Amino acid sequence: MTQSDMKTTLKNKIGKLSLGLSIGFIILFIFRLTTEKEETVVATPIFQQTESLESNLEIRKNYATKRHSVALGQAPMLVDQKYEKIADIQSISTVFDRDEDQLRKYVADYNGLIQFENKNGNSGYRSLNLTIGVPPEHFDAIYQQLIQIGTIQAKQITKKDKTNEYKELRAKKLSLEKIRTSLINLKAEGGRIEEYIQLENRILEIEQQLQALGVSLGNFDEENEFCTVKFSLTERKVTHTDLSQRIISAFLWTLSTYLQLMTVLLLIAGFSYLIVSTIEKLRKK
Incomplete structure (x- = not known):
């Protein structure tokens, strides 16, 4: 093979390699552009004021009763357990009005009682904090419904025995x-x-x-039994991204990702070459 033929072959290989890399870059860019969201949720600070506001108000404590059958000898005996059950749910919403309406509907559907309410903020940055008294038999059902509202950030259920108290x-x-x-x-x-x-x-x-004492004991009356649900709903503002911004964002992401990918491939190729070279030298020896 002449030197001219070798140069031609080398140019062809470089051209094919460049074409392949360009096609890969274009495919990655198109993928990013088509999957990038046109709407983004703007992070806004969450103001958790529920506890401090509740502490300044006389809010009824919610307790419930559960009867346990205890075997004493041959005759079973019913023992009442007094307990406090609290669900804490924190959620964010991009459709605040709709989610608030749904929240209040669930409270009404499950015979709940709003014992505390705090709503503040302007449109796009609103927050709603509710403390809801829920009949014990509806607690699990309303909890499963409420965790479907918005995007849940945190949730927990706490149960405390209050029999001794x-x-x-x-x-x-x-x-x-x-x-x-x-x-x-x-x-x-x-x-x-x-x-x-x-x-x-x-x-x-x-x-x-x-x-x-009468007020405190009144909270334990079976006629007024409730479990507690504390629900915090915070609004997140949605911003729309135009096409030019999406193209620039997709290009920068593709460039960064592609360079990282090429660097990894070069490192793998170099490491593989060193291993093969070392093995060949050992064989020759």
Whole structure:
């Protein structure tokens, strides 16, 4: 083969290689351009104010009762367990109005009660925080529906036993009632004015404590049993990308990806060449 033929062959190989690389680049570019989204979601900060706002308000605590059958000897005995069950759900939405309507519909469908609501922000950057009281028998069903709203960022369910707390409140109430009865009996016996006033003040203090206990115990009443769902919905603004921006973005991504791919291939080829060369030298020796 003459030197001229070798040059021609080399040019042909370089031309075919360049053509192949160009075709690969074009295919990768077209793939990126067709798969790149025309709409992008703009990240906006999430303002979690629910806990701080709730702490400043008197919001009813939600408790529920579950009856367990315990075998004591031959006769089974029903034992009531008082518990608190809370679901925390955080979601983002690009169709805020639609998702809010769906959320409120689920609350109504499952006989829920909105106990706390905070809504703020302008269009595109709104947030909605709800604390919902849900009948215990509907808790699991409404939870499965709510986690379908928007794009869920976080979710969890917490269950705490409150039986001992309930028993302590009842015992404290009984103790205060006994003290109040004793003080009322002492007041009926008469005495000095100073002692009478002290008894009246003490009885008044006990009455106030009993009222507070009555509110706390009222949360445990089976007639008002609820589980809690805390739902946070945050709006994300959608921006539309025009064709020229998409082309530039796709080209830059393709160039970066292609260079990385070629670098990896060259490293593999070089490493393979070194291995083959080493094996050949060992064989010759």
